[in-house]
Amino acid sequence: MPRVTMLDVARKAGVSKNAVSLALKSDPSIPKQTRERIVAVAEEMGYVRNATVSELMSRLRREQEPRYQATLGLIHANQDREAPHKHPTIPVYIEGVRRRAHEHGYRLDGFWLHDPEIRGQTLLRILRHRNIRGLVIVGLMKENRLPDHFLPVTEATACVVTGVRTRQPTLSFAAVDHHALGLRAVEKALALGYRRPGLVLDATIDGLVDHRFSGGYFAGLQDVAPSHRIPPFFAVENAKHDPALFYDWLHRHQPDVLFTLYNSVAHWLDDAGWRVPEEIGLIQLEWRASRPHWAGMNQHNDIVGEVAVDMVIGMLHRDQLGLPDFPRSSLIDSSWMDGKTVRAKVGAATVR
Numbered sequence: 001m002p003r004v005t006m007l008d009v010a011r012k013a014g015v016s017k018n019a020v021s022l023a024l025k026s027d028p029s030i031p032k033q034t035r036e037r038i039v040a041v042a043e044e045m046g047y048v049r050n051a052t053v054s055e056l057m058s059r060l061r062r063e064q065e066p067r068y069q070a071t072l073g074l075i076h077a078n079q080d081r082e083a084p085h086k087h088p089t090i091p092v093y094i095e096g097v098r099r100r101a102h103e104h105g106y107r108l109d110g111f112w113l114h115d116p117e118i119r120g121q122t123l124l125r126i127l128r129h130r131n132i133r134g135l136v137i138v139g140l141m142k143e144n145r146l147p148d149h150f151l152p153v154t155e156a157t158a159c160v161v162t163g164v165r166t167r168q169p170t171l172s173f174a175a176v177d178h179h180a181l182g183l184r185a186v187e188k189a190l191a192l193g194y195r196r197p198g199l200v201l202d203a204t205i206d207g208l209v210d211h212r213f214s215g216g217y218f219a220g221l222q223d224v225a226p227s228h229r230i231p232p233f234f235a236v237e238n239a240k241h242d243p244a245l246f247y248d249w250l251h252r253h254q255p256d257v258l259f260t261l262y263n264s265v266a267h268w269l270d271d272a273g274w275r276v277p278e279e280i281g282l283i284q285l286e287w288r289a290s291r292p293h294w295a296g297m298n299q300h301n302d303i304v305g306e307v308a309v310d311m312v313i314g315m316l317h318r319d320q321l322g323l324p325d326f327p328r329s330s331l332i333d334s335s336w337m338d339g340k341t342v343r344a345k346v347g348a349a350t351v352r
Contacts, residue, residue, distance in 0.1 A: 004010075004047045013041040026317035027069070035300035039245075069105040072312060073132045074155075077113040077146070078139030088288060089301060091160045093138045096305025104313055105237035110305040113137075113150065120149035124156060133321060137161045138305070139170075144208050155322050160308045162300070164208055170327050172315075175307040176299040177331035178209045182216020182259070185283055185297055188336050189257045190223060193346050194281055197224070198255030200246070200265050201285075206234065213285065217259065218337075230255050236262060243268050257281035257342065263291075282341040295339030304332050 010017040015038060023038035030038075075099060076084055083090045101108050106221045109132060111123060118126060127133075135157050137146075144164045146154070153159075154169055161173040182199075189197045199217045206213050214232055221229045230253040233239075239246040246268055258265060258278065269276060276282050283295030307330045315321075 003046045008048070009038065009042045009045055010049050012045065013038050026319070027273070032319055050269075068107065070134075070316075071107045071109055071132050072101055072309070073127060073135040074108045074110045075113050075135050075137040075159075076110060076139050077137050078141060079114060081112055081114070081236055083139055083141075085197075087139075087141075088290070089141075089286065090139050090343060092301040093305040093308075095138050096302030097138065097162075097309055098305075099302070100306035100309035104309065105312070106309070112137075113147070120152055123150075124153050127153065127157065132157070134158045134316045135160070136305070136308045136312055137166075138163070140166070140208075141163050142204060142208070158312050158321050160311045161314070162304050162308045163212060165327075165329065169323050172311060172324055172328040173306050174311060174332065175209070175328040176301065176304060176334055178212035179216040179219070180245040180331075181285065181297050181299065182213045183220045183257050184216075184334065184336065185285060186217060186220025188225070189259075189281065189283060189342070190220075192257075194257040196228045196230060196254060196256045197221075198230045198250075198253060198258050200236060200258050200260040200262070201234060202236040202261075203234035204234075204237070205261065235238060236264075239268070240264060243271070247272060255280070257283060259283045259285055261285050275339050277343045281343065284339075286342075287337045287339075291301070293340045294337075295342040296337055297334040298337050299334050300332055307332060 005022050008090065013020065015023075016036070017028060020038055020042070021035070023035040026035060049164065051224045074094065076090075078084075078087065078090060079316050080087070084094055085091065098108060109130060111118065111126075127135075135153070137159060140161065140163060141153050144166050145168045146166055148349065151169065154171060159171050161171050162223060163175050165173050165175070186197055197217075197220070199214060201213055206221075233249045235248060235249075246265075260282070261284070264280060266276065268281065269282075274280050282294065284294040287296035287298045311328070311330060
């Protein structure tokens with residue numbers, strides 16, 4: 001019996017061969033009803049795709065300049081309208097989002113979540129007018145809740161958040177694996193010879209990621225002698241106004257290496273005359289190319305942005321719009337970056 005070809009399916013379905021190809025890939029450019037009819041015809045005829053040829057063609061398409069498929073929305077959710085240009089982290093997420101969207105042949109339209117002129121239903125009308133059904137949300141840095149006016153948008157589109165898991169509503173998200181990052185940072189410090197690691201992290205930030213930073217830190221402390229297990233310093237925001245809070249914690253617990261997200265910690269140590277790394281080590285939990293001298297963990301936030309786009313496109317292909325019954329998460333591994341703020345052979349720290 002001769003093998004059924006894609007052309008055979010196209011003739012019986014009364015569509016082009018290209019439409020069959022797109023429909024079998026659940027491409028959103030083919031209307032849902034048409035896709036379902038083409039798939040039904042293909043199944044009825046017993047059409048089977050040639051996996052080898054399909055993979056070869058996919059590879060060739062990846063090597064070519066991507067063709068325009070559709071438009072995705074990039075929702076800038078930070079309260080600061082200029083954050084996509086000025087924030088140290090948000091532009092990295094956006095870089096990955098733009099790169100991956102281009103690779104898949106998607107354009108991006110940007111919107112500011114807090115724009116008073118396009119809130120809620122107005123934004124939803126704009127998205128429908130532009131046939132934008134998929135959104136990537138970036139910039140949530142101090143909260144994990146989206147404003148109430150945005151709910152109608154999440155109910156009508158496919159949304160993926162970068163960096164954090166949202167509450168009210170809970171959406172699918174892509175982020176670095178904060179727990180694994182904290183654990184590996186401790187493991188790396190112990191391998192370097194440090195014995196009294198300390199975490200300096202604002203409580204709000206830790207809560208924003210469901211305490212996965214501190215959870216990884218505490219998991220790593222299981223390999224530390226009980227007498228050397230130091231409670232985290234969570235009062236970072238208060239210490240910005242009163243550094244004595246930090247110095248009191250430092251003298252009381254005598255850490256020999258600190259994990260942190262903040263440049264201010266290095267300034268506090270410098271102001272007090274502590275020498276890094278001679279007297280105390282510093283490990284950045286969010287290593288940045290702009291600070292190559294720091295040792296720390298590269299969160300690969302550009303890859304997080306790429307994965308968020310992959311998730312949204314997958315949801316569109318499966319016609320999964322609206323609030324998900326079972327939100328999904330994609331966690332990206334971090335990488336250790338060597339730097340001058342730690343040293344390999346560690347002696348006892350000098351506590352002032």
